[in-house]
Amino acid sequence: MQRWVARLKNKLKTCILHVGIHKTGSTSIQNAIEGYDDGRTLVPNLSFKNHSVPFQLIFAGPEDYSSNEHERASEAFYRKMAEEILEMMCDGLSEERSFILFSAERLSNLGAGSLWRIREFIQEYCDRIEILMFVREPLGWTASWFQQALTRGFEVRSELVSGNIRDRYQTLAGVFGAESIRVRRYEEKEDFGGDIIDLFAHIVGLDSARLKKPASPANISASELTTQAMYRLNRAEGIAGVYRTVPEARLAFIGGIDRLVEEKGKIDAQRFANAVDWEDFAFVNTLIDRPYALSPASDACLESYMMDMSDALLAALNKHLIDRGVLEAETRDPDLALSLFFVLAAGERLAKKAEG
Numbered sequence: 001m002q003r004w005v006a007r008l009k010n011k012l013k014t015c016i017l018h019v020g021i022h023k024t025g026s027t028s029i030q031n032a033i034e035g036y037d038d039g040r041t042l043v044p045n046l047s048f049k050n051h052s053v054p055f056q057l058i059f060a061g062p063e064d065y066s067s068n069e070h071e072r073a074s075e076a077f078y079r080k081m082a083e084e085i086l087e088m089m090c091d092g093l094s095e096e097r098s099f100i101l102f103s104a105e106r107l108s109n110l111g112a113g114s115l116w117r118i119r120e121f122i123q124e125y126c127d128r129i130e131i132l133m134f135v136r137e138p139l140g141w142t143a144s145w146f147q148q149a150l151t152r153g154f155e156v157r158s159e160l161v162s163g164n165i166r167d168r169y170q171t172l173a174g175v176f177g178a179e180s181i182r183v184r185r186y187e188e189k190e191d192f193g194g195d196i197i198d199l200f201a202h203i204v205g206l207d208s209a210r211l212k213k214p215a216s217p218a219n220i221s222a223s224e225l226t227t228q229a230m231y232r233l234n235r236a237e238g239i240a241g242v243y244r245t246v247p248e249a250r251l252a253f254i255g256g257i258d259r260l261v262e263e264k265g266k267i268d269a270q271r272f273a274n275a276v277d278w279e280d281f282a283f284v285n286t287l288i289d290r291p292y293a294l295s296p297a298s299d300a301c302l303e304s305y306m307m308d309m310s311d312a313l314l315a316a317l318n319k320h321l322i323d324r325g326v327l328e329a330e331t332r333d334p335d336l337a338l339s340l341f342f343v344l345a346a347g348e349r350l351a352k353k354a355e356g
Contacts, residue, residue, distance in 0.1 A: 012098075012127040012128060013097065013098060013099070013100065013125065013126045013127055013128075014098065014099050014100070014126060014127065014128040014129070014130055015093070015099075015100045015101075015102070015122045015125070015126040015128070015129050015130070016099055016100070016101045016102070016130045016131075016132060016204060017102050017104065017107060017129065017130070017131050017132070018101070018102065018103040018104070018105075018132045018200075018204075019104065019105055019107045019108040019131055019132065019133050019168075019172065020105025020106075020107075020108055020133065020134065021105060021108055021133060021134065021135065021136075021163055021165060021168070022105050022145070022148075022163075023136060023141055023144045023145050023148065024134035024135065024136050024141075024186040024196070025134070025186065025189070025196030025197070025200075026050070026103065026105040026134075027050070028196055028197055028214060029103055029196065029197060029200050030049040030050050030051075030103045031049055031212060031214055032197045032200075032211040032212050032213060032214070033101065033103060033200075033206070033211060033212075034049045034212065036101070036206065036210060036211065037097075038206070038207050038210055039097070040097060040098045040099060040205075041097060041098065041099040041100075041101055041204070041205065041206060042092060042095050042097040042099070042100055042101065043101045043102070043103075044088065044089060044091070044092020044093070044095075044100065044102070045088060045092070046085055046088050046089060046092070046102075047081070047084075047085060047088065050103070050104065050105070051102045051103055051104035052104040052105060052106035052107065054085045054088075054089060054104075055102070055104050055106075055107055055110075055118060056106060056110070056114075057081065057082040057085060058082055058085065058086050058089070059110075059114050059117040059118045059121070060110060060114045061111065061113050061114050090125075093122065093124075093125035093126065094125060099204075099205070100125075100126060101204065108133065108168040108169075108171075108172060109168065110171075111171065112171055112174060112175055115171065115172065115175040115176070116175055119175055119176060128180075129176055129180060130180055130182065131172055131176055131180055131181040131182065132182050132184070132203065132204070133168075133169070133172075133181060133182070133183050133184070134183075134184055134185070134186045134196075135165060135183060135184075135185060135186065135284050135287070135288065136185075136186040136187070137186070137187060137292050138276045138278065138281045138292055138294070139269040139270060139272055139273065139276060140269050141163065141186075142161045142269075142272040142275055142276045143267055143269040143271075143272045145161055145163070146161060146227075146272065146275070147222045147227050147267060150222070150227060150230040150231055150234055151222055151230065151250065151254065152250075153234060153245070153250055154234065155234045155235050156231070156234065161272070161275045161276065161277065162277035162280055163277070163280060164277075164280065165280050165281075165283065165284055166279075166280055166283040166284075169181065169183070169283075169287065182203075183284075183287040183288055184199075184203060184288075185288055185290065197211055197213060222254065222267070223257075223258060223264035223265060223266065223267070224264060224265035224266055224267045224268070225257060225258075225261055225264045225265060225309070225310060225313050226254055226257045226258055226264065227267050227306070228305075228306055228307070228308070228309050228310075228313075229253075229257050229309065229313065229338055230253075230254070231306040231307070232306075232307065232309065232334060232335055232338055233253070233335075233338050233339065233342055236335055236338070236339055239339045239342055239343070242346070246346065248346070248349050248350060248353060249342070249345075249346035249349065249350070251349070252345040252346050252348065252349030252350075253341070253342045253345050253346065255345075256341065256345040257313070257341075260313065260316040260317065260320060261310075261312055261313050261316050263312070268305070270298070270300060271300045271302055271305045272300075272302060273295060273296065273297075273298030273300050274296075274298050274300060274301075274302060275302050276296070278294055278296040281294060282294060309334050313334075314332075314334050314337060315330075317334075317337040317338065317340075317341050318330040318331060318337060320341065320344075321337065321340055321341060321344065324344060326340050326344055327340065
């Protein structure tokens with residue numbers, strides 16, 4: 001598949017929209033390309049590394065706004081910035097470059113009405129619009145999505161996890177045309193030393209030497225024990241509400257669990273076979289050169305796997321709580337031990353933040 005930069009035959013301006021999907025390295029890409037400008041390709045400054053928020057602020061209709069109370073409050077705050085961001089977007093699109101690049105994975109979640117508004121706006125400045133979408137192997141994607149949802153404080157049940165990739169692709173194709181969409185496999189990064197940023201740079205035609213390479217992953221990669229602990233805690237009444245709304249408390253809990261047990265293990269992606277939307281990935285296979293293996297049949301029970309917290313972790317929790325005077329004797333109730341540990345870790349983290 002040819003790189004876009006090789007297809008430019010004249011001085012037309014092309015807008016490239018990188019639309020994720022989520023859990024395919026979007027945050028790392030956005031951190032790396034912030035402020036990029038090599039004279040041919042420009043990444044406009046929109047006050048956010050992730051351009052999803054600016055595009056949503058300016059173009060999203062009521063149907064695309066969240067029903068979550070906390071997210072609605074955040075959106076109301078950011079909408080005050082819409083006029084300033086729109087001006088920045090216009091300035092960026094007006095620059096004399098061959099390519100204008102935006103990275104906004106949530107664009108693939110927007111409805112057709114919002115996408116049409118985006119298309120019409122960009123076409124005032126650019127002759128072409130190209131869409132880049134990454135997809136990922138089914139089991140790995142589902143396990144990664146599940147972990148991130150837990151890390152962010154959501155209560156995740158073990159029923160079907162779907163990325164709705166077919167719906168997203170068809171909506172994008174209906175607005176921008178299927179011929180403008182390039183779907184690439186996240187696993188192609190292995191041809192670039194496992195670096196999604198270098199793969200992205202190769203596809204889009206960026207100079208890798210100009211990109212900001214992160215020293216560590218952009219998102220937390222939770223261990224098996226931490227994932228199981230978060231799964232139980234996120235379902236606990238009372239504590240879960242705090243866990244969802246206080247990021248510092250979540251980080252304290254995750255970091256604390258990881259320090260307690262030396263052998264934490266990696267999450268077993270095979271356990272997610274019954275949670276994968278295999279029909280969605282069968283559609284994905286029609287879009288890529290090297291189809292993914294589809295294996296929907298499995299005896300794995302995800303909920304049992306998530307609830308099967310190790311004796312080693314429970315013992316470590318008890319010891320930590322007893323050493324700090326929170327418990328007088330060991331408890332056999334993992335939910336109680338996790339809840340107490342969460343409160344202790346969160347309190348310590350918030351106290352340190354207040355002192356600093």
